[in-house]
Amino acid sequence: MPKIDLPVKRLIQRCSYDWVKFLQPDCRQEWVKPFKSEYTPKIQSKLDDVFMVEDPGGAYLVNFEPMGYYDAALPARMMRYRSDLWEATLQDKKGTPSILQEEEPRQILQETFEVINKVKDEALRQDLLVVMGILAGGKYAAELVYSLIRREMVMESPIYQEWVKEERIEAEARGEARGRIEKAWEDICKFMVKRFGVDSGETMQKIKQIPALEILDNLMEDLFATNTQEEARAIIDRYIAIILQ
Numbered sequence: 307m308p309k310i311d312l313p314v315k316r317l318i319q320r321c322s323y324d325w326v327k328f329l330q331p332d333c334r335q336e337w338v339k340p341f342k343s344e345y346t347p348k349i350q351s352k353l354d355d356v357f358m359v360e361d362p363g364g365a366y367l368v369n370f371e372p373m374g375y376y377d378a379a380l381p382a383r384m385m386r387y388r389s390d391l392w393e394a395t396l397q398d399k400k401g402t403p404s405i406l407q408e409e410e411p412r413q414i415l416q417e418t419f420e421v422i423n424k425v426k427d428e429a430l431r432q433d434l435l436v437v438m439g440i441l442a443g444g445k446y447a448a449e450l451v452y453s454l455i456r457r458e459m460v461m462e463s464p465i466y467q468e469w470v471k472e473e474r475i476e477a478e479a480r481g482e483a484r485g486r487i488e489k490a491w492e493d494i495c496k497f498m499v500k501r502f503g504v505d506s507g508e509t510m511q512k513i514k515q516i517p518a519l520e521i522l523d524n525l526m527e528d529l530f531a532t533n534t535q536e537e538a539r540a541i542i543d544r545y546i547a548i549i550l551q
Contacts, residue, residue, distance in 0.1 A: 313437045313440050313441075313465050313469055314441070316468070317433055317434070317437050317465065320430075322355060322357070324430070325370060326338045326357050326359060329368060330359065330368075333361065337361055338358075338359055339357065340355075340356075356369050356370070411445075411446045411447075411450060412450060415442055415446065415454055418438055419435075419455070422435055422438060432460050432462055433463050433464070433465045435455050435463070436463045436465045436469065438455065439455045483519070487518075487522065490522035490526070491510060491522070493526065494513055494522065494529065495509045495513070498529075501532075502534075503535070504538070509542070512542055512543075512546060513542060513546075515546050516545060516549055517549075518549075521545065524545075525541070525542065525545050528545075529542075
C-alpha cells in the first residue's frame with residue numbers, strides 16, 4: 307500500500323457512512339449497511355469498501371476506491387470486480403466519479419479547502435485537512451499547500467498526530483541506518499590506510515558509491531583476506547561494478 311494511502315484509510319475507517327451520505331445527501335444512515343458477498347473486493351484491497359444502500363425507492367451499491375494518487379489504470383483495475391457489482395455502482399450515474407485533470411493546482415486545492423471548511427464537525431474537518439495536506443504534499447509545492455493549511459489548524463487531529471509520530475520514527479530509523487553506513491565507510495578507509503597505506507580520501511570517493519550496509523560488511527570481510535594493495539583495490543572495484551550494473 308502506498309504510504310500516502312494510510313491517512314486515507316484511517317479517514318474512511320472513522321466515518322465510512324458519512325462518505326455515503328456525502329455522495330447521496332438524502333440518504334439516511336439506517337439505510338447504509340456493509341455489503342458482504344462474493345462481490346466484495348478481495349482482502350488485499352485494503353482501502354476498498356462496498357456498501358449497500360437500502361433506499362425505499364430502490365437499493366443500490368456504493369463502491370469506495372480511495373486514491374491517494376492519479377492512476378490512469380483505474381478503469382482496468384476495476385474490471386477485477388464482478389461485472390454485476392461494477393454495473394450496479396454505475397446505475398443512475400452512481401459510480402467512480404471522473405478524475406479531473408488539466409486543472410490549476412491552486413484552483414484544485416482552493417476548491418477542496420472550501421468544501422472541507424463547510425464541514426461543521428470540527429474534529430472531522432481537521433482530519434480532512436490533514437489528509438488533504440498529506441495527499442497534496444505528494445504532488446504540489448509545499449509552499450502552495452502551506453498557504454492554505456496551517457499547522458495550528460490540524461494539530462489536534464488524531465490522524466495528524468499519528469502521521470507525525472510515524473514520520474519521526476521513520477526519520478530516526480533512516481538516521482540510524484545512515485550512521486551505520488557512514489561508519490562502515492570510515493572503517494574501510496581506516497583499514498586501507500593502516501594495511502596498505504592507501505589515502506583515505508581516495509578510498510572514500512570510491513566506496514561512497516556503495517550505499518548498502520550488508521554489501522559494505524561483505525566488502526570488509528573480503529578485504530581482510532587480501533595480501534596486497536592491488537588485490538584490495540581490485541576487490542573494491544569489483545564491488546562497485548556490481549552496484550553500478
